[in-house]
Amino acid sequence: MAFLGAGDGASLRWHDGRTVAKRPYAMHGYANPARFLKIARPATAWLLGIGSLLLLVGAWGGLTMTPPDYLQGETVRILYIHVPAAWLGMAGWASIAAASISQLVWRHPLAAVAGRAIAPAGATFAALCLATGSIWGRPTWGTWWEWDGRLTSMLILFFLYLGYIALASAERERGGDGRMAALFGVVGAVNLPIIHYSVLWWRTLHQGQSISVAEGSSIAPELLWPLPLTMFGFTAIFAAAVLMRMRAELARQKVEARLRRSMAE
Amino acid sequence: MNQWAFVFAAYGATMAATVGLVAWAYWSMRGAEAEAAALKRRP
Numbered sequence: 001m002a003f004l005g006a007g008d009g010a011s012l013r014w015h016d017g018r019t020v021a022k023r024p025y026a027m028h029g030y031a032n033p034a035r036f037l038k039i040a041r042p043a044t045a046w047l048l049g050i051g052s053l054l055l056l057v058g059a060w061g062g063l064t065m066t067p068p069d070y071l072q073g074e075t076v077r078i079l080y081i082h083v084p085a086a087w088l089g090m091a092g093w094a095s096i097a098a099a100s101i102s103q104l105v106w107r108h109p110l111a112a113v114a115g116r117a118i119a120p121a122g123a124t125f126a127a128l129c130l131a132t133g134s135i136w137g138r139p140t141w142g143t144w145w146e147w148d149g150r151l152t153s154m155l156i157l158f159f160l161y162l163g164y165i166a167l168a169s170a171e172r173e174r175g176g177d178g179r180m181a182a183l184f185g186v187v188g189a190v191n192l193p194i195i196h197y198s199v200l201w202w203r204t205l206h207q208g209q210s211i212s213v214a215e216g217s218s219i220a221p222e223l224l225w226p227l228p229l230t231m232f233g234f235t236a237i238f239a240a241a242v243l244m245r246m247r248a249e250l251a252r253q254k255v256e257a258r259l260r261r262s263m264a265e
Numbered sequence: 266m267n268q269w270a271f272v273f274a275a276y277g278a279t280m281a282a283t284v285g286l287v288a289w290a291y292w293s294m295r296g297a298e299a300e301a302a303a304l305k306r307r308p
Contacts, residue, residue, distance in 0.1 A: 048287070055283075059276065059280075063272070063276070073268050074268040074269055074272055075268050075271055075272060077272050077276075078271070078272060078275045078276075081275060081276060081279045082275070085279065120286070120289075120290075121286060121290075124282055124283075124286045127282070128278065128279050128282055128283075131275070131278050131279075132275040132278065132279060135271050135274050135275040135278070136271065136275065138271060139266050139268055139271050234283070237283060237287060240287070240290075241286050241287055241290040242290075244287075244290035244291055244293070244294040245290050245293065245294070247294045247297070247298065248290070248293040248294040248296070248297040248298070249297075251294070251297035251298045251300065251301040252297045252300075252301075254301045254304075255297070255300050255301050255304055258301075258304050258305075259304075
């Protein structure tokens, strides 16, 4: 489904000529891809630039300027990339769930596009979380992998991403509206609280929460400072990648709509 | 066991995957937008 113009003021007009009534929700103001692209184009470059800068400073600081941990030694530096990867793996699915609800309930026209754009980036960071955790685990725990609650639920999240990507692609190829993928996105969100509380429910190998909104951080400040930099850096790069994928998808929809129209003429 | 080898492996994998993700997203966007622009110019 691709949007073409503003219609007659009370409705929105699509590439295929159909019109839908405007809905009184603020977010539908951004249902117009032209308006969305006006913001997305400069935002992509800014997010990429600021994200790269923050990431480079944070990673450099984490590698060269922080002291080794008294227990973990040098491997504590993996924290600066592992924690953002875990955050983005989970935040990615939370965003897919939000986009899916927006698609199912309000039929927001960009929601399916957003969901499909988020999934590869989320899958990449979920995989990175597993990989960096495994690399950290070998010298620290003495094992690459353990069927611990946190690790297993994170692995399930990665498989959920793969399932979502496959389902959304299949639906798109068949010309569907992406409703099945949206349902899958909402149902899959059940895994998020399981990941979050897994360290409390199953006290096995993975350590508990070190940073919380209510209780602050139990990490020493001299070790902690690069973490917000890499967190914001990776998040900005993630957002830039999602915007680029959304722009690609909208351009592709435009091409398909034009080809359909020219074939019909 | 050299701990730095694990640190560099983790950072290397993360940076490679991040750069790969951004490059893939960028080139797919560039390709799709160029195709849309070319089609728009076509009479």
